[in-house]
Amino acid sequence: xxxxxxxxxxxxxxxxxxxxxxxxxxxxxxxxxxxxxxxxxxxxxxxxxxxxxxxxxxxxxxxxxxxxxxxxxxxxxxxxxxxxxxxxxxxxxxxxxxxxxxxxxxxxxxxxxxxxxxxxxxxxxxxxxxxxxxxxxxxxxxxxxxxxxxxxxxxxxxxxxxx
Amino acid sequence: xxxxxxxxxxxxxxxxxxxxxxxxxxxxxxxxxxxxxxxxxxxxxxxxxxxxxxxxxxxxxxxxxxxxxxxxxxxxxxxxxxxxxxxxxxxxxxxxxxxxxxxxxxxxxxxxxxxxxxxxxxxxxxxxxxxxxxxxxxxxxxxxxxxxxxxxxxxxxxxxxxxxxxxxxxxxxxxxxxxxxxxxxxxxxxxxxxxxxxxxxxxxxxxxxxxxxxxxxxxxxxxxxxxxxxxxxxxxxxxxxxxxxxxxxxxxxxxxxxxxxxxxxxxxxx
Numbered sequence: 001x002x003x004x005x006x007x008x009x010x011x012x013x014x015x016x017x018x019x020x021x022x023x024x025x026x027x028x029x030x031x032x033x034x035x036x037x038x039x040x041x042x043x044x045x046x047x048x049x050x051x052x053x054x055x056x057x058x059x060x061x062x063x064x065x066x067x068x069x070x071x072x073x074x075x076x077x078x079x080x081x082x083x084x085x086x087x088x089x090x091x092x093x094x095x096x097x098x099x100x101x102x103x104x105x106x107x108x109x110x111x112x113x114x115x116x117x118x119x120x121x122x123x124x125x126x127x128x129x130x131x132x133x134x135x136x137x138x139x140x141x142x143x144x145x146x147x148x149x150x151x152x153x154x155x156x157x158x159x160x161x162x163x
Numbered sequence: 164x165x166x167x168x169x170x171x172x173x174x175x176x177x178x179x180x181x182x183x184x185x186x187x188x189x190x191x192x193x194x195x196x197x198x199x200x201x202x203x204x205x206x207x208x209x210x211x212x213x214x215x216x217x218x219x220x221x222x223x224x225x226x227x228x229x230x231x232x233x234x235x236x237x238x239x240x241x242x243x244x245x246x247x248x249x250x251x252x253x254x255x256x257x258x259x260x261x262x263x264x265x266x267x268x269x270x271x272x273x274x275x276x277x278x279x280x281x282x283x284x285x286x287x288x289x290x291x292x293x294x295x296x297x298x299x300x301x302x303x304x305x306x307x308x309x310x311x312x313x314x315x316x317x318x319x320x321x322x323x324x325x326x327x328x329x330x331x332x333x334x335x336x337x338x339x340x341x342x343x344x345x346x347x348x349x350x351x352x353x354x355x356x357x358x359x360x361x362x363x364x365x366x367x368x369x370x371x372x373x374x375x376x377x378x379x380x381x382x383x384x385x386x387x388x389x390x391x392x393x394x395x396x397x398x399x400x401x402x403x404x405x406x407x408x409x410x411x412x413x414x415x416x417x418x419x420x421x422x423x424x425x426x427x428x429x430x431x432x433x
Contacts, residue, residue: 006188013184021180031178039182039190046191101175121172151168 009049013042016058020065026117027069029102062122063132066114084119104154110136110146119144 017038024034041064045057052060105113114133118124119140124132129140142160 009191010188013182013187017182017184017187021182022177023193025177025180027174031180035180035182038180039187042187043190043194046188049191056354075292099178101171116168117172120169123169148168155171 005050009046012024012045012054012057016061017042020061022138023062023117023122024065024069025106026065026102026121027114029106037065039069041068044068049150059128059132061082062118066118066133069114070110100155100158104151104158108147108150111139112143112150115140115143116147120148 015095020041021034023134027105028034028037039073041061044064045061048060049057051065082142105116111133116130118129119126126137126140126144129144130137133140135143
């Protein structure tokens with residue numbers, strides 16, 4: 001049996017997950033990893049669900065998601081490289097024609113990418129971005145400026161490549 | 164200037180992705196359980212349920228109780244509240260002279276193994292009540308027959324136990340404990356030095372079809388633990404609507420502060 005609070009949480013997940021998945025995909029560039037990130041982030045939201053301000057739940061989930069992404073990157077940086085190819089094909093082939101933005105975002109440093117996504121996809125203010133990522137507003141501004149410039153370059157380069 | 168970038172974001176096609184809300188819910192519950200399990204000490208993750216409904220059992224069980232107040236059996240007046248001293252005195256009188264040693268639990272395990280008692284779900288539960296502190300699973304008899312005493316449930320983590328097993332051991336094997344939610348004003352969480360004490364007034368819970376006395380407080384305790392989301396020192400529930408409660412002429416309640424002091428007693432911290 002599921003309590004009313006749990007049902008409310010399920011409804012929240014149904015409502016918030018599409019946008020969170022899209023955000024996660026922009027951040028990590030891999031749909032499978034994006035699903036994992038969102039799943040883990042929402043599970044952590046559940047831990048505080050009874051105390052959380054419902055109006056801030058999505059922002060809280062996003063904050064966890066970004067932290068989770070950084071953690072995942074740190075863990076993976078410690079993984080051992082191998083020359084054995086995986087049996088499964090990489091995800092890029094499944095959306096080669098639609099992944100141009102993600103490929104361009106991959107050119108950015110992780111922090112720049114997060115700032116750009118929060119500013120221009122999530123429509124967050126500089127203060128909100130700073131709060132979400134735990135950095136200063138000045139860092140947000142500089143990261144956004146650098147990230148935006150790199151993103152434009154990457155998008156232009158991709159356009160030239162396709163031409 | 165940045166509108167074109169925002170447009171890129173909003174118009175970019177995305178691959179098919181989804182999360183199952185109920186899988187998220189299940190995952191969230193598992194995380195909570197792991198948190199609770201992580202709060203367990205070397206010997207046990209403890210759930211202490213104190214039923215502090217005291218009546219005149221002294222002469223019937225050779226136990227001297229704290230000084231009695233006049234009986235209120237005839238009228239449903241508010242029960243008197245126990246002080247910490249009173250609760251500790253009762254604990255003294257229960258002849259819980261020493262905390263059970265690790266060897267004690269091993270001996271019990273061996274005895275249960277010899278009798279083929281399955282490991283789930285009641286096996287780790289041990290009930291203590293006035294006059295009967297040595298028996299294990301049947302030791303709740305005085306409580307049932309006299310309707311009085313302090314009821315203590317102890318559990319301990321089996322080596323290598325996973326969260327779900329801990330959950331079953333802690334809460335009687337109910338695979339889906341979120342049956343009812345205790346009203347917020349009947350559940351208090353008190354911070355202690357090493358965690359939190361959760362106190363639930365299980366008498367506020369609705370009666371269930373099965374075993375009300377067991378189900379109600381286990382459900383309440385489970386919920387309280389889940390709600391706390393922190394290291395749980397003890398979970399204490401007082402129940403005044405057990406089947407035996409009708410025999411209680413003079414029930415006492417215990418407030419959270421008293422229980423917080425009570426669970427600091429070494430005999431309650433196995």
